[in-house]
Amino acid sequence: METKQRRPTGRPRGFDADEALERALLVFWEQGYEGASLANLTDAMGISTTSMYATFGNKEELFRKALERYTEGPSAYLARALDEPTALGVATAIFAGTVRTTTRPTGPHGCLGVQGALATGDSSRGARDLLVAWRDSGYSRIRERFERAVDDGDLPPEANPALLARYVTALAYGIAVQAASGVSRDELQDMADAALRTWPPC
Amino acid sequence: METKQRRPTGRPRGFDADEALERALLVFWEQGYEGASLANLTDAMGISTTSMYATFGNKEELFRKALERYTEGPSAYLARALDEPTALGVATAIFAGTVRTTTRPTGPHGCLGVQGALATGDSSRGARDLLVAWRDSGYSRIRERFERAVDDGDLPPEANPALLARYVTALAYGIAVQAASGVSRDELQDMADAALRTWPPC
DNA sequence: ACCCTTCCGCAGCGATCGATGCAGAACGTG
DNA sequence: CACGTTCTGCATCGATCGCTGCGGAAGGGT
Numbered sequence: 001m002e003t004k005q006r007r008p009t010g011r012p013r014g015f016d017a018d019e020a021l022e023r024a025l026l027v028f029w030e031q032g033y034e035g036a037s038l039a040n041l042t043d044a045m046g047i048s049t050t051s052m053y054a055t056f057g058n059k060e061e062l063f064r065k066a067l068e069r070y071t072e073g074p075s076a077y078l079a080r081a082l083d084e085p086t087a088l089g090v091a092t093a094i095f096a097g098t099v100r101t102t103t104r105p106t107g108p109h110g111c112l113g114v115q116g117a118l119a120t121g122d123s124s125r126g127a128r129d130l131l132v133a134w135r136d137s138g139y140s141r142i143r144e145r146f147e148r149a150v151d152d153g154d155l156p157p158e159a160n161p162a163l164l165a166r167y168v169t170a171l172a173y174g175i176a177v178q179a180a181s182g183v184s185r186d187e188l189q190d191m192a193d194a195a196l197r198t199w200p201p202c
Numbered sequence: 203m204e205t206k207q208r209r210p211t212g213r214p215r216g217f218d219a220d221e222a223l224e225r226a227l228l229v230f231w232e233q234g235y236e237g238a239s240l241a242n243l244t245d246a247m248g249i250s251t252t253s254m255y256a257t258f259g260n261k262e263e264l265f266r267k268a269l270e271r272y273t274e275g276p277s278a279y280l281a282r283a284l285d286e287p288t289a290l291g292v293a294t295a296i297f298a299g300t301v302r303t304t305t306r307p308t309g310p311h312g313c314l315g316v317q318g319a320l321a322t323g324d325s326s327r328g329a330r331d332l333l334v335a336w337r338d339s340g341y342s343r344i345r346e347r348f349e350r351a352v353d354d355g356d357l358p359p360e361a362n363p364a365l366l367a368r369y370v371t372a373l374a375y376g377i378a379v380q381a382a383s384g385v386s387r388d389e390l391q392d393m394a395d396a397a398l399r400t401w402p403p404c
Numbered sequence: 405a406c407c408c409t410t411c412c413g414c415a416g417c418g419a420t421c422g423a424t425g426c427a428g429a430a431c432g433t434g
Numbered sequence: 435c436a437c438g439t440t441c442t443g444c445a446t447c448g449a450t451c452g453c454t455g456c457g458g459a460a461g462g463g464t
Contacts, residue, residue, distance in 0.1 A: 174372025
C-alpha cells in the first residue's frame with residue numbers, strides 16, 4: 001500500500017503553509033475572529049485568497065487550524081504544567097505560563113482562546129463554540145489532574161477538584177483579560193504569586 | 203434664561219429612546235460590538251436606521267451610551283460594593299454581583315465590559331479602547347478603596363492595594379469569561395466563596 | 405520533451421457592512 | 435387652519451464582507 005504517495009505530483013506550493021498559518025494565528029490572536037478579515041489574513045500570510053482557500057478550506061477552518069497551532073505552541077505550557085508533581089506545582093506553572101504567553105513583548109497580548117471569539121454574531125457562532133469547547137477542555141484536564149492529586153494524597157480528601165479547577169481557570173482567564181488591556185507582565189506575575197501563597201483556596 | 207425649552211417643537215419621537223437603548227445594550231452584550239450589525243440592532247430596537255442615527259449618532263456612540271447604561275444598571279453592583287465597610291465585604295460583594303450579573307437566567311451571559319470588544323479589527327478600535335478604559339476605571343476604583351482600607355487599619359499595613367485590586371478584577375473577569383462559556387451560577391458562586399475564604403491572598 | 409496535475413493571479417460574485425438623502429408624515433405653536 | 439420643525443420610511447450609497455471560476459503558469463513523472 002503506497003498511501004504515502006497521495007499527491008500525484010503537480011506544481012508545488014509557492015509558500016510555506018506552516019509559516020502562513022503562524023501569520024494567520026497572530027492576526028486572529030490580535031484582532032479576534034470577527035475582526036480579522038480575509039484581506040487582513042491573506043495580507044499577513046503573504047498569499048492570495050485563492051491559495052488560502054485551496055490550502056485551508058475557509059475562514060473557520062483556518063481559525064480551527066490556527067487554534068490547534070496555538071494549543072501546541074504558545075499554549076503548550078498547559079500540557080507541561082499538568083505533569084508537575086504537585087497540585088501547587090500545576091497551578092504555579094499554569095499561572096506562569098499564562099502570564100508569559102499573554103504578555104509577550106513581541107506578539108499580541110492576551111489569550112487567543114479567550115479573545116478570539118468570546119461574544120459573536122450568528123455568522124461566527126462556529127468559532128465561538130470552538131473556543132467554548134477549547135476552554136472547557138482545558139478546564140476538564142485541570143480538574144482531572146486535581147482529582148488525581150486528591151487520590152495521591154497531594155490534596156486533602158475534602159478538596160474539591162472541580163472547584164479548584166474553576167478557580168485556576170478563572171484566574172488564568174482574568175490574567176488574559178488584563179493582559180489584553182495592557183497590564184504589565186510583572187504586575188500580573190506578582191498577583192499570581194500572591195494568589196498562590198494561599199493555595200489551595202478552601 | 204429659558205435653556206429648558208431647547209426643542210422648538212416638531213414631530214415627537216415615535217419610540218422610547220430609553221427602551222431602544224436597553225434593547226441595543228442586550229444585543230451588544232450578547233454579540234459583541236463587531237458581531238452586532240446595524241440590522242441586528244435596529245431590529246431589536248424596533249426602529250429604522252434613520253431614527254437610530256438621528257437619536258444616537260452612530261454605532262460607536264450607541265455603544266458608548268449602551269455601556270453607560272450598563273454601568274448604571276447591570277454593573278451598578280460595583281459602586282455599591284465599594285461602600286461595604288470592609289475590604290472583605292467589598293470583595294465579597296463584587297464577586298456576588300459579578301456572578302449574578304454574568305449568569306442572569308434571562309439575558310446574555312458574561313460581562314459587556316469584557317466580551318463587548320476584547321480583541322477587534324482596526325475599524326472597531328474605538329469600542330475596544332472604550333472598554334479598556336472602562337475596565338481600568340473599575341480597577342482603579344477598587345484599588346483606591348483598598349488603599350483606604352489600609353489607611354483604616356482594615357487591611358494590614360503590608361497589604362498591597364494595587365495587587366489586591368488586580369486579584370479581585372482578575373477573578374471577576376475570569377468569572378465573566380466562564381459565564382460566557384455557560385458555566386452555572388452556583389458553580390461560579392461556590393468558587394468565589396472558596397476564594398474569599400483565604401482573603402486577603404498575601 | 406511531453407503530459408498531467410496542481411497552484412496561482414486576476415477578476416468578480418452576491419450579500420452585507422455602516423451610513424445618508426430625500427420627501428412626506430406628524431406633531432406643537434401661532 | 436397654516437406654519438415651522440422634527441421625525442420617519444424608502445431607497446440607496448460606496449465599501450467591504452467571505453468566497454469562487456477561470457485560464458495560464460509551474461512544476462514532477464515517464
